[in-house]
Amino acid sequence: MEKDRIKQAYLDYVLRKSTPPASVFKLTQKLGMPESEFYRYYATFDAIDREIWADFGRDARERAAQEPVWQTYGAREKLLAFYFTLLELLKQNRSYALWSLRTYLPKMPGLTPRVLDDFRQDFELFVDELLREGRHTEEVASRPLVQGQYPRFFWAQVLFVLGFFAKDDTLNFERTDAAVEKAVTLSFDLVGRNSLDSALDFARFLIRRR
Amino acid sequence: MPEHTDMPTEPLDSTAPPAAEAHPLTSLPTTKVARAARFAKTGLKVGANYVKHYARRSVGAESSTEDLHHANAAELYGALSEMKGSVLKVAQMLAMEKNLLPTAYADQFAQAQYQTPPLSGPLVVKAFRDAFGRSPYELFDEFDPKARQAASIGQVHLARKDGRALAVKVQYPGVADSIKSDIRLVKPIALRVMGLSEAQVRPYLEEVETRLLEETNYALELRRGTEIGAKSAHVPHLEFARYYPELSASRILTMDWLGGQHLKEFLLTDPSQAVRDQLGQALWDFYAFQMHTLRQVHADPHPGNFLLRAEHGGTVGVLDFGCVKEIPADVYELFTALLTPEALADENRLAALLTEAGILRPEDAPTQRAFYLSTMQASLELVGRPFRQPTFDFGDPAYMAALYALGDDLMQQPELRQQREPRGSAHFIYLNRTYVGLYALLTELRATVQTGAV
Numbered sequence: 001m002e003k004d005r006i007k008q009a010y011l012d013y014v015l016r017k018s019t020p021p022a023s024v025f026k027l028t029q030k031l032g033m034p035e036s037e038f039y040r041y042y043a044t045f046d047a048i049d050r051e052i053w054a055d056f057g058r059d060a061r062e063r064a065a066q067e068p069v070w071q072t073y074g075a076r077e078k079l080l081a082f083y084f085t086l087l088e089l090l091k092q093n094r095s096y097a098l099w100s101l102r103t104y105l106p107k108m109p110g111l112t113p114r115v116l117d118d119f120r121q122d123f124e125l126f127v128d129e130l131l132r133e134g135r136h137t138e139e140v141a142s143r144p145l146v147q148g149q150y151p152r153f154f155w156a157q158v159l160f161v162l163g164f165f166a167k168d169d170t171l172n173f174e175r176t177d178a179a180v181e182k183a184v185t186l187s188f189d190l191v192g193r194n195s196l197d198s199a200l201d202f203a204r205f206l207i208r209r210r
Numbered sequence: 211m212p213e214h215t216d217m218p219t220e221p222l223d224s225t226a227p228p229a230a231e232a233h234p235l236t237s238l239p240t241t242k243v244a245r246a247a248r249f250a251k252t253g254l255k256v257g258a259n260y261v262k263h264y265a266r267r268s269v270g271a272e273s274s275t276e277d278l279h280h281a282n283a284a285e286l287y288g289a290l291s292e293m294k295g296s297v298l299k300v301a302q303m304l305a306m307e308k309n310l311l312p313t314a315y316a317d318q319f320a321q322a323q324y325q326t327p328p329l330s331g332p333l334v335v336k337a338f339r340d341a342f343g344r345s346p347y348e349l350f351d352e353f354d355p356k357a358r359q360a361a362s363i364g365q366v367h368l369a370r371k372d373g374r375a376l377a378v379k380v381q382y383p384g385v386a387d388s389i390k391s392d393i394r395l396v397k398p399i400a401l402r403v404m405g406l407s408e409a410q411v412r413p414y415l416e417e418v419e420t421r422l423l424e425e426t427n428y429a430l431e432l433r434r435g436t437e438i439g440a441k442s443a444h445v446p447h448l449e450f451a452r453y454y455p456e457l458s459a460s461r462i463l464t465m466d467w468l469g470g471q472h473l474k475e476f477l478l479t480d481p482s483q484a485v486r487d488q489l490g491q492a493l494w495d496f497y498a499f500q501m502h503t504l505r506q507v508h509a510d511p512h513p514g515n516f517l518l519r520a521e522h523g524g525t526v527g528v529l530d531f532g533c534v535k536e537i538p539a540d541v542y543e544l545f546t547a548l549l550t551p552e553a554l555a556d557e558n559r560l561a562a563l564l565t566e567a568g569i570l571r572p573e574d575a576p577t578q579r580a581f582y583l584s585t586m587q588a589s590l591e592l593v594g595r596p597f598r599q600p601t602f603d604f605g606d607p608a609y610m611a612a613l614y615a616l617g618d619d620l621m622q623q624p625e626l627r628q629q630r631e632p633r634g635s636a637h638f639i640y641l642n643r644t645y646v647g648l649y650a651l652l653t654e655l656r657a658t659v660q661t662g663a664v
Contacts, residue, residue: 172340
């Protein structure tokens with residue numbers, strides 16, 4: 001597969017030089033293929049980065065789902081399993097992952113770097129599905145007005161986790177594991193039925209009485 | 211003293227089942243979580259007033275303008291003070307009061323760790339993948355994703371492999387790191403609230419911190435557990451779990467699943483006196499052997515770490531070798547010398563020993579010296595009593611009453627209360643803790659033990 005060769009060559013280059021090749025021409029020359037071959041698959045180097053990240057996400061979801069206990073997991077645990085599998089994948093490719101996160105993650109938290117666009121699309125679909133499942137099992141509260149925003153909220157969590165991972169200097173990224181565990185627990189406490197719902201319900205009751 | 215009639219059970223009460231019910235994950239009652247919670251509550255009940263008085267005084271003594279600042283610190287350290295109250299009564303018999311501060315300090319950190327929520331299923335799987343590259347479901351024939359028990363810094367899962375039931379301890383990620391940073395963060399505040407200077411207590415706190423960090427080292431626990439278990443195998447009526455190095459890693463520890471009940475539930479089955487005696491004897495022999503021969507002791511003789519069965523006339527299963535105190539030769543000499551009848555009879559010899567132990571200091575005023583000497587003499591007479599008799603009945607209510615009376619007595623002593631710094635060798639912290647725990651177990655068992663034999 002030409003496409004895989006290009007991707008691999010790009011990856012090798014980045015790993016060796018910590019920077020993308022100066023031009024598409026230089027890369028294709030090394031591979032001994034015409035430059036036009038590259039453009040059959042990718043528009044720019046950024047597109048390769050986007051694809052690599054989307055692959056991370058897809059692999060993480062698939063691998064996590066292969067775990068025999070996956071079916072017994074609730075939504076919270078499924079999301080956790082996804083994160084931990086993703087972190088495992090990132091650790092296996094840690095040089096590339098850290099390089100691209102440190103290069104592309106904006107200084108301003110909350111902004112999504114373009115390399116993560118495809119990853120984000122897939123992730124939001126995945127979370128949407130998880131949340132729908134969670135509403136069936138009543139793990140997630142049904143809040144018609146706001147629940148449309150949940151995937152974005154969880155995407156912010158992904159950015160937090162990736163940012164944490166990029167800055168984590170503990171052995172084996174142990175603090176990232178703890179951060180994931182705590183962040184996911186908190187987020188599911190928030191989207192689950194909690195005191196907020198009761199407060200809203202109470203407020204609504206008081207307003208209606210008038 | 212009617213208010214103290216319930217005292218003998220206090221330290222053991224900390225494993226009370228009701229507290230465990232509040233904690234949905236841990237159906238077994240002797241979780242450290244439940245214990246810690248109960249422990250704090252007990253302390254609150256027993257020692258709050260006493261301790262509050264102290265905290266306020268040490269705070270007020272420094273400066274009144276900084277009251278708010280101090281009050282905040284005191285608030286933060288309220289729990290610590292409460293703990294201090296609860297262990298105080300029994301432990302006072304063995305140590306000078308301020309020596310207990312480090313123990314309370316240790317418990318406080320331990321409690322902070324216990325309060326971490328249980329690990330989620332995926333994180334447990336992750337821990338296995340990190341360690342072995344395989345999930346626990348591949349590694350074992352069966353693995354229960356629901357934790358059976360919270361361990362000090364992780365949790366225990368039940369697994370099966372080749373037909374054997376196994377207990378698998380999984381440690382929370384980053385515990386060692388967080389202990390280190392907690393210590394850095396909290397130490398100055400703690401010292402300030404207690405009105406102690408860092409230099410005075412440094413050796414004690416160092417000792418405690420070393421033990422705490424050792425507890426996070428599962429490789430060390432595996433080695434020690436295997437070693438002590440193998441060497442103590444000849445002590446009758448004891449059972450040790452076999453450890454499985456090939457199924458263990460730095461954050462995972464696999465051992466045999468031992469049967470039996472914790473002390474509290476076991477006593478509810480109303481075991482006969484003969485069974486109690488045999489259990490008590492096994493415990494006593496185990497500690498005597500560790501102390502005198504191995505020179506390293508399982509320094510956490512908490513009811514949660516022993517499983518009791520009536521089988522074979524009484525069998526004790528020993529768990530958790532996370533906290534092991536190795537006893538240097540000179541400390542051993544000192545400790546045993548202090549418990550001999552000669553030391554008690556001869557005041558000069560006792561004074562010499564206590565000076566060596568750092569309890570008496572050359573610069574002490576004569577009245578101070580006399581006071582410490584008489585206090586220690588009274589304590590040692592009582593505490594060392596089992597060591598000086600061939601058999602000893604730990605169920606004797608008069609003995610317990612005497613111990614608690616002594617504790618009360620010591621607490622009333624203004625000299626002790628004004629004592630601003632801890633005294634004695636730092637090694638005594640865990641030795642004291644060991645014997646406090648052992649006495650508590652034996653009195654609860656109401657066992658008659660052949661104490662002079664070893």
